[in-house]
Each structure stands twice: as structure tokens, then as C-alpha cells.
Amino acid sequence: MNTCVERLKNGIITENPTFVMMLGMCPTLAVTSSAMNGLGMGLTTTAVLILSNAFISLLRKVIPDKVRIPAFIVVVASFVTIIQLLLQAFIPALNSALGVYIPLIVVNCIILGRAEAYASKNPVIPSIFDGLGMGLGFTVGLTLIGICREVLGGGAIFGVQFIPEDFHITFFVLAPGAFLVLAFLTAAQNKLKMPSATNVAGGDSSMACGGNCAQCTGASCVANKGIIEAERVAAKAAKAQAAKEAAAKAKAAKEAAAAKAAEKKED
Amino acid sequence: MSNLLNISSSPHVRDKSSTQSIMWCVVLALMPATIFGIFNFGYKAAILIVACMATCILTEFIWQKAMKLPITISDGSAALTGLLLALNLSSTFPVWMAVIGSVFAIIIVKQLFGGLGQNFMNPALGARCFLMVSFAGKMTSFTYDGVTGATPLNIIKNGDKAADIADILAAGDGTTQVSTSVLNMFIGNIGGTIGETSALALLIGAAFLLVIKVINWKIPVFYIGTFAVFALIFGGRGFDITYLAAEICGGGLMLGAFFMATDYVTSPITPKGQILFGVLLGVLTGVFRIFGASAEGVSYAIIICNLLVPLIEKITIPVPFGKEGIKDGN
Numbered sequence: 001m002n003t004c005v006e007r008l009k010n011g012i013i014t015e016n017p018t019f020v021m022m023l024g025m026c027p028t029l030a031v032t033s034s035a036m037n038g039l040g041m042g043l044t045t046t047a048v049l050i051l052s053n054a055f056i057s058l059l060r061k062v063i064p065d066k067v068r069i070p071a072f073i074v075v076v077a078s079f080v081t082i083i084q085l086l087l088q089a090f091i092p093a094l095n096s097a098l099g100v101y102i103p104l105i106v107v108n109c110i111i112l113g114r115a116e117a118y119a120s121k122n123p124v125i126p127s128i129f130d131g132l133g134m135g136l137g138f139t140v141g142l143t144l145i146g147i148c149r150e151v152l153g154g155g156a157i158f159g160v161q162f163i164p165e166d167f168h169i170t171f172f173v174l175a176p177g178a179f180l181v182l183a184f185l186t187a188a189q190n191k192l193k194m195p196s197a198t199n200v201a202g203g204d205s206s207m208a209c210g211g212n213c214a215q216c217t218g219a220s221c222v223a224n225k226g227i228i229e230a231e232r233v234a235a236k237a238a239k240a241q242a243a244k245e246a247a248a249k250a251k252a253a254k255e256a257a258a259a260k261a262a263e264k265k266e267d
Numbered sequence: 268m269s270n271l272l273n274i275s276s277s278p279h280v281r282d283k284s285s286t287q288s289i290m291w292c293v294v295l296a297l298m299p300a301t302i303f304g305i306f307n308f309g310y311k312a313a314i315l316i317v318a319c320m321a322t323c324i325l326t327e328f329i330w331q332k333a334m335k336l337p338i339t340i341s342d343g344s345a346a347l348t349g350l351l352l353a354l355n356l357s358s359t360f361p362v363w364m365a366v367i368g369s370v371f372a373i374i375i376v377k378q379l380f381g382g383l384g385q386n387f388m389n390p391a392l393g394a395r396c397f398l399m400v401s402f403a404g405k406m407t408s409f410t411y412d413g414v415t416g417a418t419p420l421n422i423i424k425n426g427d428k429a430a431d432i433a434d435i436l437a438a439g440d441g442t443t444q445v446s447t448s449v450l451n452m453f454i455g456n457i458g459g460t461i462g463e464t465s466a467l468a469l470l471i472g473a474a475f476l477l478v479i480k481v482i483n484w485k486i487p488v489f490y491i492g493t494f495a496v497f498a499l500i501f502g503g504r505g506f507d508i509t510y511l512a513a514e515i516c517g518g519g520l521m522l523g524a525f526f527m528a529t530d531y532v533t534s535p536i537t538p539k540g541q542i543l544f545g546v547l548l549g550v551l552t553g554v555f556r557i558f559g560a561s562a563e564g565v566s567y568a569i570i571i572c573n574l575l576v577p578l579i580e581k582i583t584i585p586v587p588f589g590k591e592g593i594k595d596g597n
Contacts, residue, residue: 169367169401169402170400170401170402170403171397171400171401172401174400176400180375
């Protein structure tokens with residue numbers, strides 16, 4: 001049960017896909033012109049993420065390693081199709097607002113990323129919670145961006161108008177506003193030192209760059225966890241080797257001692 | 268130690284000019300256009316100019332104070348940004364919108380990228396385009412002599428291609444009967460933004476800047492020249508000098524070419540690069556004005572070329588002395 005709670009917290013806060021991992025930028029920038037669109041997109045992605053994580057986790061021992069990416073895509077695409085048909089049937093307004101970005105969920109890197117990084121290596125229940133956490137994190141990110149853009153650009157929240165039309169700054173409803181709002185929210189997240197993976201005081205050992213965005217000077221960390229993982233494996237191997245050698249030495253010493261004792265006995 | 272015996276590494280020739288002196292020279296050079304704008308559009312223009320300049324200076328001060336940076340408001344760059352932004356606005360533009368634009372110029376275009384010298388595009392033009400996208404209606408509503416009407420450029424763009432330019436301008440835009448002529452466009456008795464209407468006043472300021480060598484002739488000359496050639500070829504009116512004069516005097520071309528495209532931070536430093544920059548500006552302005560939906564395209568042309576400056580500089584690096592004959596830079 002602990003893993004499940006940890007997975008939820010990881011998805012929503014520590015590794016928030018929007019503000020920390022910067023994944024799924026295409027829908028993030030494109031559909032967040034209003035809070036409702038952001039929320040709808042986030043929840044749609046969450047549904048797909050939970051289902052695809054669950055199925056990929058179930059199939060993780062069946063899918064051959066070499067063709068795992070096409071296999072994941074097939075699973076994800078099936079669920080996206082199902083969700084899109086459901087949206088068309090029951091929430092046609094949202095379906096037309098999100099438009100082409102619903103089929104594009106198939107290639108959303110959050111979903112493929114979670115399948116590759118988590119669901120294909122872990123049991124079903126934690127994978128479902130991982131999908132739920134990541135999806136909710138995505139939803140929170142998109143809804144926040146959507147609220148900011150809708151308030152500034154349209155003078156409304158969830159369609160409830162409260163600022164007269166003369167005071168709308170249309171810029172924020174258009175594409176450049178999306179970039180600006182995303183950048184400001186991410187900057188605020190870093191400045192306020194929210195408890196995310198990139199804001200650990202003194203750095204996070206699981207990130208090659210040290211995981212401290214406030215201190216970061218630029219692109220010094222491209223291959224992140226891979227480097228750390230390789231180092232860890234190397235260190236482990238070295239340790240095992242050392243232990244083996246030590247054991248061998250001890251054995252040799254023991255044998256030598258035994259031989260000596262035997263010699264003494266013979267004397 | 269006497270100066271005669273002082274040994275130091277290059278540069279050996281130093282100039283007395285500083286950021287401060289250059290910025291205030293440009294402000295001074297804009298004064299004819301500013302005064303003409305206030306004379307032309309009345310006290311509202313003056314309020315707008317003061318509001319923009321004060322907001323820019325104040326914003327820069329507050330930001331630098333809050334970020335614990337050295338306070339650089341006395342170098343005049345913030346004041347110049349405010350003045351340029353105000354000159355780029357219609358006189359009827361609401362003051363609070365101009366204030367938002369000024370804050371955008373200083374904080375988002377300039378300070379977030381590292382302050383003066385690091386801004387990736389001209390702050391005043393960045394803000395103008397932000398306001399253009401945000402409040403398109405207010406930005407393109409021009410009033411002259413109490414009558415709101417189309418600018419001469421709009422009249423020409425919508426006018427009959429076969430008719431004579433002088434007749435089109437004299438007829439006005441049909442609804443408000445604003446009649447004008449190319450001479451009026453040169454002097455500035457037309458509708459438009461506060462600072463752009465008078466080509467004459469802008470030329471006086473530009474001549475001052477050229478004489479004291481604050482700006483270089485290359486960018487404005489190649490900009491306006493390329494635009495003129497482009498308009499002749501694609502304007503659809505053949506070789507019509509009146510049309511050409513109207514296109515050059517109208518809109519923000521003069522203001523943009525002499526005062527904004529020549530901004531040190533956002534223009535190339537190599538002579539070849541400056542020529543290329545000017546040509547690109549001319550072509551883009553021509554494309555926007557002639558093929559675009561709007562009659563004006565100077566501001567978008569300049570900010571797009573601002574973004575291309577690093578690339579332009581990359582391909583126009585001068586060859587060091589003595590390396591001319593050697594290829595591949597070895």
C-alpha cells in the first residue's frame with residue numbers, strides 16, 4: 001500500500017510531468033487556452049494512462065524485449081481509440097474542443113515514458129497507481145495553466161466571466177501566452193522550492209545534474225538517470241569483485257592456516 | 268607613472284562615448300518626432316509618452332532592486348524603451364494598456380534575458396507586438412483631428428491598383444472623407460502612431476545621429492533601399508514614384524529603419540552582417556505590407572530579423588588580417 005501512496009505523490013508532486021519533467025509539451029501548450037480544456041485533456045490522458053499502465057504491466061512478461069515499443073503503442077492506441085469514441089458519444093463538446101489532440105495522446109511521451117520506465121518492470125497495482133499519479137499531475141499542470149490563461153486572456157474561470165471584455169489580454173489565449181504562462185509557473189515552482197525532484201536541498205543523488213534547478217547553469221545534464229545507473233552498477237560490480245577477492249583471500253589464508261596446523265600436527 | 272610610458276594590451280584607442288551618452292543622444296534625436304507627435308495629436312500623446320517612460324524606468328528600478336542587481340536606470344535605456352514604445356502607439360490608446368506594455372518590454376523582453384545587452388529583441392517592438400496581439404482593435408484605431416479613419420497606407424492598400432495614388436489619397440477612405448497627399452505624409456499631417464507620422468521630423472533626428480556617428484548608415488539605407496526595390500517589383504503599380512514615396516513615408520518605416528533596426532544590442536556588428544540584416548528587413552517588410560493581411564509590417568519584420576541576428580553574425584564573421592588566402596580557417 002505504501003508504494004501506491006508513494007507513486008501518487010511521485011506523479012503529482014515530485015516528478016510532476018508538466019512542471020518538473022517537462023513531458024507532453026505539445027498538448028500542454030496547445031489545448032490549455034481555457035481551464036475546462038486543460039482539465040478535460042488531463043483527465044482523458046489520466047484514463048488512458050491508468051489503463052495502458054495496467055495492461056502493459058499485465059503483459060510485461062509476454063512482450064518480447066525487442067518489439068516492446070510497437071507493442072506498447074498498440075496497447076496505448078487501442079485505449080485512446082476507445083476513449084475517443086466514448087468522448088464522442090458522451091461529451092461531444094469536449095471532444096470538439098480538444099480536436100486532434102485526443103488521437104495525439106497515442107504519441108504523448110508521458111504515456112510511453114511511464115510504460116517504458118515503470119509499468120513494464122513493476123506489478124499491476126503499483127503501475128495503476130503510477131498511472132493515476134502521473135495523470136493527476138498532468139491534470140493539475142494543465143488545469144493551472146488553463147486557469148491562468150483563461151483569467152488573463154478571457155477574464156473567466158471555467159467559463160464564468162468576471163472581467164469585462166475591454167480588459168482581456170488576448171495574448172494569453174494565443175500560442176505565445178501558453179509558453180509564457182508555462183515558463184512563469186515552472187519558475188515559480190522552482191523559486192518557491194516545491195518538494196519536487198529538481199528542488200532537493202543539496203541535490204538529489206538520483207539525478208546526474210544534482211537536481212537543483214536554482215543552481216543550474218544550463219544543459220549540463222542530458223543523459224540523466226542513465227549515467228547514475230551505470231555508475232551504480234559499476235560500483236556494485238566493483239564491490240562484489242572486492243568481496244569475492246576478499247573471500248578468496250580469506251579462504252586461502254584459512255587453507256594455509258589449516259595446512260600449517262596439519263603440518264604442526266604431523267610434527 | 269606618466270601616460271606616455273604606460274604599457275597595456277589592446278584596445279589602445281578609446282572613445283569617450285558611453286552607454287549613457289549614446290542612449291540620451293538617441294532620446295534627443297527622437298525629440299523632433301516626439302514634439303511633432305504631441306503637436307499633432309494633442310495632450311493625450313504627451314500623457315502616453317510620459318506614462319510609458321515613467322513605467323519603464325520604474326519597472327527597471329523595482330526589478331533590479333528586488334533581484335539585488337546594480338541599478339542601471341540612469342543609463343537611459345529604459346527611458347528610451349518607454350519613449351520608443353509610446354511613439355509606436357496610437358494617440359487614443361488607453362494609458363493602462365500602455366503601462367502593461369511597458370512592464371512587458373522591461374521585464375519579459377529585457378530583464379528576464381539578462382538586462383541591457385542581453386535582450387534578444389528590441390524591447391519596445393516586442394512590447395508593441397504584444398499589445399498588437401492583445402488589443403488589436405485599440406492598436407489599429409487611429410484618430411487624426413478628432414476623426415477616426417484609416418491610415419494612408421491602408422487607403423493605398425485597399426485602393427484601386429489602376430488609379431493614380433494622388434487621387435486615391437485625395438479621396439480618403441470613403442467613409443470619413445479624410446483627404447491627404449504624399450506631401451502631407453512626408454510632413455506628418457496624417458493619422459498613425461504618435462511618432463511615425465512625420466518622415467521629416469524623423470529624418471532630422473536621423474541626420475543628427477548619423478552626423479555624431481551614433482548610428483551607421485548601412486542598416487537604414489539597405490533597409491529602405493531593399494524595401495523600395497521590392498515595392499517597385501511586387502507593388503503591382505509598375506514604376507510609380509508617387510507610390511514609392513507614399514510607401515516609404517507612410518507607416519513606421521522611417522522610425523523603424525533609423526531608430527529601432529539600428530539598436531546596438533539587436534543588430535549585427537559586422538559590416539557585411541549589417542547589409543544582410545538591412546536587406547532581410549526590406550524584403551520582410553515588403554512581404555508583410557504587400558502580401559500580408561495588414562498594411563503595416565515594420566515591427567514584425569524587425570523583431571523577426573532581431574531573432575536572426577545570431578545566425579547572420581555566424582555567417583559573416585570577418586576573416587582576420589593575414590588569413591584571407593587560407594581556406595577552412597586553418
